[in-house]
Amino acid sequence: MTKPFSQACENNKDPILQKLAPFLADVAQVLEIGSGTGQHAVHFANAMPNLKWQTSDLRHNHDGIISWCEEANLTNLTLPVELDLNVDSWPVTDIPAIYTANTLHIVSMTLVEQFFKGVTAHLAAAGKLAIYGPFNYQGNFTSPSNAEFDAFLKMRDPQSGIRDFEWICELAEQAGLALVQDHAMPANNRLLLFKR
Template structure:
């Protein structure tokens, strides 16, 4: 198979890395939920050699993730774990940090809730949750392009769609998380940094 490629990942990986790097200076392990093509993992693991970057995704995506891992020569990228938000429990114990990008608007609201339920189970006290993607504020799209993107998502799957930040924060509160930062990112995206109380 050809190595999977996302232009969006190439565009946003360095801006994301710039924001998350200061939070990870003393973190030794990050679980990435929904690693997709593996491009973020290859970039971040190479830039942060002191930690283990653990990919996870549906089994169908593992071959592509492994291609990016192997081409990166990073020694801190173990084989991806099989993780399906529709199945519990997650295949990890307690972890100090969780990262996910462009996932919560792809899956259903039920699976977003399941994600936060599992975060509560597996994120250590004082641990970090980092979420990248588009969000609505006060029920409003932040740009015409996000509105068009939401329509596209719902045309493919009516259970998907851009989530309201207020709902995400309420789920985070239930998972004993506090919002540390809400960063404005390129292409009308956001980077949310939460900490487990």
């Protein structure tokens, strides 16, 4: 099959890696939630051979992720497991670190809450969480392009939309996590780093 490709992933993989690598320097395993095309997984696993990168997504996205993984042929990159935020039990438990990119504005608010329920249950005691994507601050868009993007998301699915940074931090706090860094990223995105 033709490998799926996201230009956004191609554009943001290096800026994310720059911030992610020091944050994950002492971590042995990362669970990526919503691996999408698989591009981030390949790039990050290749750049951080010290950790095992576990891909995951809904079943219908697995073929594309597998094609990227198999072509990369990295010993520290594992084929995707099925992870559905609607389901409480995750296929991996006691995870040292969780990474997700461009997911929380795609899923419903209920599934964002489910995501944090899963983090609460499955992240290790001293675990780390990294979330990449666009966020609003004090209910305001950070750019006109983000406002347009939010309108596009809601037109496609009224349950989706750019989330408030403060709400995400509140959910993280309920999951026993503290924000350690909020990095400004290209294209009006952020990288939020939390520790338990």
